[in-house]
Amino acid sequence: MADASIVRNRRKIDATIANARASLDLPDGLAALVWAHADPDAPAPKTVTDVPAITPGSTALAKKLKKSGFRHVGPTTVYALMQACGLVDDHLVDCHRRGAYR
Numbered sequence: 001m002a003d004a005s006i007v008r009n010r011r012k013i014d015a016t017i018a019n020a021r022a023s024l025d026l027p028d029g030l031a032a033l034v035w036a037h038a039d040p041d042a043p044a045p046k047t048v049t050d051v052p053a054i055t056p057g058s059t060a061l062a063k064k065l066k067k068s069g070f071r072h073v074g075p076t077t078v079y080a081l082m083q084a085c086g087l088v089d090d091h092l093v094d095c096h097r098r099g100a101y102r
Contacts, residue, residue, distance in 0.1 A: 015071035022069035033068075035087065037061040044093035051090045054079050 001008050007016075023030040037057040045051045058079035065073045082088045091098040 012072065019070045019073070022065075026068060033064060034061065034081070034085065037082070038087040040087075040089065042088060042090070044098060045090055046093050048092070051092075052079070055082075055088070057088075058082055 001010070001013075007013060026033055037060060039055065039057045042055070054075040059075040061082070062073050062075045062078040065078065079088070083090060089099060091100075
């Protein structure tokens with residue numbers, strides 16, 4: 001808690017520990033649960049305003065994670081995870097990176 005270079009919010013630290021424990025209790029593992037909600041065929045956004053902050057998949061995954069004991073995992077945070085891990089491709093339709101992960 002005294003280290004200014006890391007997260008010092010007690011609730012976030014407790015949630016991180018709880019989430020690590022909850023991930024160990026998942027029967028098929030965290031990766032399987034997360035990848036089960038991938039949507040590689042989602043329509044390509046045409047403008048930046050078309051890029052969603054949440055999707056039905058991120059909402060469903062957040063609910064499953066919460067039901068499994070995870071904390072601080074709302075649909076927006078989960079969608080950011082899905083973006084970072086390549087589960088969704090929300091590059092704009094005319095972006096040279098669109099489809100590059102396939």
